[in-house]
Amino acid sequence: MNESTNFDHPIKFKGKVYQSLAEMPPEDRALLERLRAKVAQSHPGENLDQSVADRLNQEDAFANALKSHAGPARAWGGGAETPAVPNGFEPVTNLGKVVNSYLAKKDTQLYNLLFGVPLFTGGGILDLLALGALLFPGHFLEPKNITGTAIFGTILLFLGAWLLNFPVRRLLNRDLAINALVIYRDGFAYRTHKNIHIIPWTAMASIFSDVTQRTGRNISYEDAYYTFILKNGEKIVLDNNQFAEAPGITKAIKKNVNGVLLPPLQAAYQAGSTLTFGPVNIAQASGIQAHGRQFAWNTVYRVEVKQGQLKIVTKDEKSFDIRAKLIPNIEVLCELIGIDPFTIELTYY
Secondary structure (H helix, E strand, O other): OOOOOEEEEEEEEOOEEEEEHHHOOHHHHHHHHHHHHHHHHHOOOOOHHHHHHHHHOOHHHHHHHHHHOOOOOOOOOOOOOOOOOOOOOOOOOOOOOEEEEEEOOOOOOHHHHHHHHHHHHHHHHHHHHHHHHHHOOOOOOOHHHHHHHHHHHHHHHHHHHHHHHHHHHHHHOOOOOOOEEEEEOOEEEEEOOOOEEEEEHHHEEEEEEEEEEEEEOOEEEEEEEEEEEEOOOOEEEEEOOOOOOHHHHHHHHHHHHHHHHHHHHHHHHHOOOOEEEOOEEEEOOOEEEEOOEEEOHHHEEEEEEEOOEEEEEEOOOOEEEEEHHHOOOHHHHHHHHOOOHHHOOOEEO
8 A cells, every 4th residue: 555545534543543554653554554464365355444444443443453463472472562571570560561571681791700810810919929029129029020020910900800890890789780671551660680670651750871982993882871860869770781772772761751751841841931951951032051051042053963962053153062961851852942853863973
């Protein structure tokens, strides 16, 4: 079916009425097309849009149709539309349907231990030899070798300590480290060493995104750290060292949280209130303020988020930049002042 073609009958899908396929989000188009194919196969000759509309115009009918045509059940649990969840999440019953689940990387820090222990031990021994030679001249080392041995030993000691820092820190923080996370319709839950933590979307206050592109000789990689601040002040940190899918997880969380945060902020902004996003303030009447510097709207040529920075360009061609990682809920800020969310570049490089 051509996306620009109107349906023969309006279709109500997830609470919204659509006149054509082009009006639907991509993920909903796929579900609709799958259902249309099923209808065409089981009821040849029928008006497809009429048959689909009859099923979808009632929410209960749609749910049953979706369940019937979701594909074969998985032997390990869950299904095409209901992912299985890791162990321990059974008590989570107040967040609605499961959307997706994720497991943390299996990271034993084995290489850090294999290299860190010998380096730290060897460096310590060399430093002790140098110290012994200073305290007891004529023993342990020749005087001419003391300085070099001490320097080399110190380098090995610090390198070993740096490598061992990661597994030791993981061990000390294992009660806080997230090892599994599940996104639900009405929030998300995560599992630490001993507990399951349940976070409704309405409990979230702000999200910070710190994404940096690292480039070296013949290597390029991205560090991504996301900090979720709850209304009770609690902080949750997610990064791509824990979860390979951290950017995608955060994108899904942001989509839901921003949907909760945006309406009241939009109403306040349109009512003339000044809204604060960390170091940035915005008001319809007075303009945008960044780190105490005020820019009236009639002096601003462009505001954008590029290369991990919020950039304010004035009509006299002056530019002012502020790191995006310092701005909480930066997507909500952009939505309020009219920046296309698809143009936002949070990666700093």
